[in-house]
Amino acid sequence: MTSRQLMHRSEVAVSVELETPGMTLNIGPQHPSTHGVLRLVAKISGERIHEIEPVIGYMHRGYEKLSEVRTYAQITALVNRIDWVAGFANEVPFILGVEKLVGVEAPERAQWIRLILTELARISSHLVFMCSFPLELGASTPLMHMLRDREHILELIEDVTGGRFHPNFNRVGGVKPAYGGGSKTKKQSMDLPAGFFKRTLKAMDLMDQTCEDIDTLVTGNELVRARTIGIGVIPAEKAIEYGMSGPNLRASGVAYDLRKVDNYLPYDQIDFDVVTRTGGDSFDRYLVRVGEIRESVKIIRQAVDIIPAGPLQAKVPRVLKVPEGQVYSRAENPKGEFGYYIVSEGGKMPYRLKIRSTSFSNLSILPWILVGQLIPDLVAIMGSLDFVLGDVDR
Amino acid sequence: MSDQPDAPAEPDTTPLADYAADITERLGAERYTVEFDTARVFVAKDKWVDTINEARGELPFFSWLSAIDWSRETEVGEGVADPDKLEERFEVMCRLSSVTDDKAIIFFATLPKDDATIGSLTATIGGAEWHEREAHEMFGIMFEGNENLVPLYLPDDFIGNPLLKSYPLIAREVKPWPGEVDVEGLPVGDDEGSDDEEGEA
Amino acid sequence: MSKGIKFPFPGLFKGMALTFKTMVKKAPVTMYPDVKEIPVPRARGVISLDAEACTVCMLCARECPDWCIYIEGHKVEKAPSKPGGRVRTESILDRFDIDYGLCMYCGICVDVCPFDALFWSPEYEYSEMKISNLLHNQERLGEWLKTVPEPPALES
């Protein structure tokens, strides 16, 4: 373990100074900037970190084990609790994987609804980042402003799915029916509620304003720049080696976006850019996310124009038995590549479900990136990595 | 979009299948399958580390590493599969992908359960450490060369490997299933048919 | 280290202008509980039961991921609908409890109910001082039925 840390450039700088290492600082699991229950055991000298050992697992819920005794429909309810700030985005890769196994494809309108809701989830997740990141740096006002504006997005999601955080809206072969399968309500589809598009477009206009507010409050703020530019630089090859994905990877200059690369949901019919930056520091990771909010707004505006009318459910047997097979299905979650490796042996439940959660891989770089940093930079870097502990621990 | 499940490994000519065939040959792997847009390449256990390091030249992105326990010893879940299929082995899997296009391969290596040891990737892939630690505590697989195989999620004094099929899920054992109470059939003539006795086989 | 520390910091003062503007504007706050927030019709607040429609088929209890629905019933024999017909049995619902301490509001039970006995109601004010009181019995679940809204109009 030590050999890798010794290579870190700041380690060299530290060792020529007068050292008083040996104080162990236990950061977390109950610490304001660990977003929950992450624990970092740091050996520090002054405020500089010499050695750091992240300890995770305080929120391990064993979803992979739980999934082995649950039907696919029940797992859908489970997986949107993994990364709870973007619940809908977690369902999409799972349901797409199961659809591949079963061999059905959701009707076009359902696909577009999924796309719109995924992008709404992305905006809401990035807005949470816009809350927490300045808060780590000590600015509390962006938090409240962004929570206020996120409410517009959550209202839209709740309007359609009935849940703000845990939509549980996807079903194999389409989206959820509104009311049961009873004789009276059988035909009640869970289509978008009337006026949804109008409200969506209005909310997108508000999001434009929000982006400007972010720029005023955070991007343009010289103190934020002083605190984050050049802090926590992750070179592209390191990011790739540690499996970092999403905005964290794109901030290092790798234009890798599954929405462009993989052929899932009708993203190919939409014109949008992959936001990248080249610096790979905390400020770039922040800027990529601001840019992605803008791109998502663009995507939703186009999707609202394109979305066709039509059915919402493909024909799926009532008791879903998934044939034997193994599939890996991934999608671009707000935080990066989110995937499920589903092993089915036939039957109602998967034999094994491997959840490739984004924050887990994004955080695995912590022991490398934090060595040699100062404690104030530690919170800036961790804030810029945008993780959710539920996503780390599963 | 998806292949038919009953013919998974039939030689098809999708770009991914071509690529999988190509890389299998170049790396000297054992075999490959492509089903449901998922390419799997099987390598021998002792060539695991070398193969993956070589493959990283063209597929640099380390996506994840995990394992499957193929022993069906448990009655939890779908019940016991047929006895012929009972196997005592692990499969370790590692997914690498390109960062420019959608090429990706999941590498598989089979381990016998009584010698669940495989080389560690941590020397070249820093990100593999956490994944290997997770696989170690969840399955009990040893990764030779990873010195830091301490539990990642579980408490230090935890005994057992939770993702093994032999490890019971206590939550489902201590509480009776509420759906079991009913022993009565559905009203006759309903479209639900006689679906009432399933669940716990 | 002191990169960016130079006069005259336009960003700092723009930010202050924004916070000042926000201060003089009305805060968008719903003063719950003085003012109630009205949830959308589809909101998953609480599950209501139409006991009349329930046929004790147990589907909901079986599909529930959390095993939080407890149903008991018994069978009675029903007189044939026409003389000489077959004797039919009917299931009578004795107990239908949902433990909201366990429920995770996934809505699968409502989805699978084949007889229109379960509905979502957007009501959300049923917190309790004791966790055991979160077990809603048949009557309590039936009362929620009054609050079930009409399904909303759909976007065409």
Next chain:
Amino acid sequence: MNIWLELALTLVVMLVVVLTASLVTIYVELKAGSHMQARIGPYYAGGRWGWAQPLADGAKFLQKEDLAPAKADRPVYRLAPFVVMMSALGIFAVIPLGPDLVGAKLDLGVYFLLAISSFSALGVLMAGWSSANKYSLIGGLRAAAQLIAYEIPLILAVVAVVIQAGTMSLIGIVDAQQATLFTLGGIEVALPFILTGQLVSFFIFMIAAVAELSRIPFDMPIAESELTMGYLTEYTGIRFTMFFLGEYATVVGFSAIAATLYLGGYGAPFLPESMANVAGPAILLLKVSALVFVIIWIRFTWPRLREDQLQSMAWRWLIPISLINIAVIAVFKVAF
């Protein structure tokens, strides 16, 4: 009058004034800060607009158990809040609310102020050390480093004022700002120091004061997201309340110093001398409120700096600038 009676009266009046001012400041921060964050803030306590929220908070804190960590250095731990509180109250002893409304008419008022205000550093360091908590320790050390770094620009900024006024008595400084500078159409114009050459030192003073107060953007000693609460981490109940009140009293205190030194104190243009003792407190209050509001406003807009950035800002920018400023002021003083 009996000297003891006078002293007791002064103390009681001062305590009431200071505590009221602190509570009002806390309330304003709660309320204004909330509105800046698109919230409402206190609403129910006391009826209208939640005006009694600070009192309710205080009552809550008083009920809490007075805990000390097992390994704390107890005497020091217990004493620390008193030191901070004393330093905060001491400031008000010499601030003139009017020509005669002053706790102690010291000829060396400025000197006393600077001495007593830097006393709080000692309290903070004591709190940080004695809590037996690593976060507290780091916080305490940060506070000490910060206070030392900012004491110098603060003093240098004040020195500029002292040179211009030619006195170290606070009343003298206020009087100097009411001296007629020139007559314009028969009207005698007197300007506060901020308009007569002290603009630079005013800014330096305010920056240094905010740093001394450990408030955003210089709140590294308590930096919630880094050090949980820094030296305050372990404090509960009444002792935490004392730190808390002390902080806000110091906010008011430093604003009052700045108002006195740079904004003309209790004086106002065209104020007849006979009214000075009556209207003085109100005028000073107005000026203090404006400064306090700016400090609160900054807190709810900006993030915090890093400790080393703060140090480099103090040593590389503020101190040289204030030295140049002194030189310029001195030259002008001699020349005119």
